[in-house]
Amino acid sequence: MRPTTYIKSPNGQISVGGVPLQDLAASFGTPLYVLDYDTLVSRMSAYREALSHMDPPGHAHYAGKAFLCRAMASLVQQQGLGLDVVSGGELATALKAGVDPAHILFHGNVKSRQEIRMALDHGVGRLVVDSLDELRRINAMAGDRGSKAAILLRITPGIDAHTHDFIRTGHFDSKFGFGLTEGLADQAVDEALASDHLRLEGFHAHIGSQILESAPFIANAEALLAFSRTWYEKRGFWPQVLDLGGGVGVKYGPHDVPPSLEPMIRQIDALVRQMTPSGQRRPQIILEPGRSVVAEAGFTLYTVEAVKTVAGSHTYVAVDGGMGDNIRPALYQAVYGAELDAKPESAPTRTVTVAGRYCESGDILIQDAELAEPMTGDRLVVWGTGAYNYAMASTYNRVPRPAVVVVRDGHAAVWVERESYDDVMRLDRALDGGHA
Ligand SMILES: Cc1ncc(COP(=O)(O)O)c(C=O)c1O
Structure with a gap:
């Protein structure tokens, strides 16, 4: 499920709403929620x-x-x-x-x-x-x-x-x-x-x-x-x-x-x-x-941070987000499709498990994803995340929530800012003179 303005160039560069994903990642960082x-x-x-x-x-x-x-x-x-x-x-x-x-x-x-x-x-x-x-x-x-x-x-x-x-x-x-x-x-x-x-x-x-x-x-x-x-x-x-x-x-x-x-x-x-x-x-x-209004318009852009093969078992592709920005796979086994940016169509694919960064074994975003030779530093797109993702996001592990940007006619506009560490601590109060 991809947004209607999805385009993939012959060398595999993906753009949505006229904006290359590589530019989105460079300007706003990852993980990033994007809406078309x-x-x-x-x-x-x-x-x-x-x-x-x-x-x-x-x-x-x-x-x-x-x-x-x-x-x-x-x-x-x-x-x-x-x-x-x-x-x-x-x-x-x-x-x-x-x-x-x-x-x-x-x-x-x-x-x-x-x-x-x-x-x-x-x-x-x-x-x-x-x-x-x-x-x-x-x-x-x-x-x-x-x-x-x-x-x-x-x-x-x-x-x-x-x-x-x-x-x-x-x-x-x-x-x-x-x-x-x-x-x-x-x-x-x-x-x-x-x-x-x-x-x-x-x-x-x-x-x-x-x-x-x-x-x-x-x-x-x-x-x-x-x-x-x-x-x-x-x-x-x-x-x-x-x-x-x-x-x-x-x-x-x-x-x-x-x-x-x-x-x-x-x-x-x-x-x-x-x-x-x-x-x-x-x-x-x-x-x-x-869901039927917003799911398809949305996707999440991640960076692959590690690729780990457990002998005789899975290859885990670990990304910089996970259940904090998309709880649905852990909550009710929701299924998503993913794709790597900037991989030529001809690149061979393999079945891998996309794992999140949060400290739960259940933080698996996609059990079996067909991806073209995933490598550290790649941009991974999970499609169809417009509904019940940002809305259900948490700061588990004190990871700030991603920004939401909207793409249209070659431009990207921020709808929700990325949280900072200060945002995560905004409501905390210091221990007062050592007393609880
Ligand atoms: C009362 C009510 N209306 C509308 C909705 C939206 O449902 P959906 O996102 O599946 O279209 C919900 C979802 O739980 C709901 O509880």
Whole structure:
């Protein structure tokens, strides 16, 4: 999975966004997160375009958890997408970037009082409610200020998306949302409708991430529509909005085939038509893509620091980053593809293990990478790292986090500075006179 502007010259020099990787490494150092602007914007417009054909037009909210910084939040708004946040920190980032709070959805299975207050103070568009405790809390807090909070209820529809256990969320036994079968979802609707300070605008269900089939998304739409019908028949309540969450997969490895957006959205549109009671307005469909907007645009540039062959076993290619900048392989066996810069096409390849620099045996970025004669000093690119890499990065081993730069039309711009050692120590305080 490479960005759309990827070019490789006959001598193997790679450039993306018109910028040679060797120049990126020389100007910004490694490891380095790079995002290709054109790929990013084309993924956003693919969602915008596909959803615009729905009736009423659907809307995409970019899920900031995949990758967020101030510039990204601004770009999302510029491109006409809404923004999902899941914490006060993400909300603060969006607000600082000037995102219109009305276009923000506040998610998360735990929202502190301070975060709810912040959302209400700033007029966040909708809060997505995850539990009865939260529902009551938001009702009381909106009541204290004499307002009404617009909410969606997060439903757990019982759809088992075929993805890794840690990133599937729509099955019945999940920490997220209100389950359909045990009556919790009904209880939540009942309470929401009876709450003086809540305006129930619809339902939300996110079934998981890195889903490579369209069937679970269609089933999700069907489940939310069927649930809505029961409430229409019972109490005449019909949602304005059905939010189907994110989860569209991307091509990390050669066997990953992501679902096509257009036909999937057409099928959802047909379902909405079919299942809306006559005389009622069709609900607006919201999608919340994170990974499928940003993963493919991103890559990480490393320097090979050592090549070590263990007799009769693996050849380890050790790079200057690892689980601190990409935890996903260690966390859930995520698979990535890699390539060396500046190696002629004709160079023979060998299967090696790309190892990170962190003090964990599990810090292996790629188990079996086909690389062209790796040598110390080479630049190694790991493709498809735009989503859930920088967002999940840590300073484990007190290694500063890499910078994020964006390439476009031959220029590179810094979106996030590289951390310094001072940044890593910024919140530390010295031992005071030898006393703890
Ligand atoms: C509620 C919600 N919406 C959207 C997303 C984004 O998912 P993805 O990045 O797979 O598109 C997530 C991811 O966990 C989520 O929990």
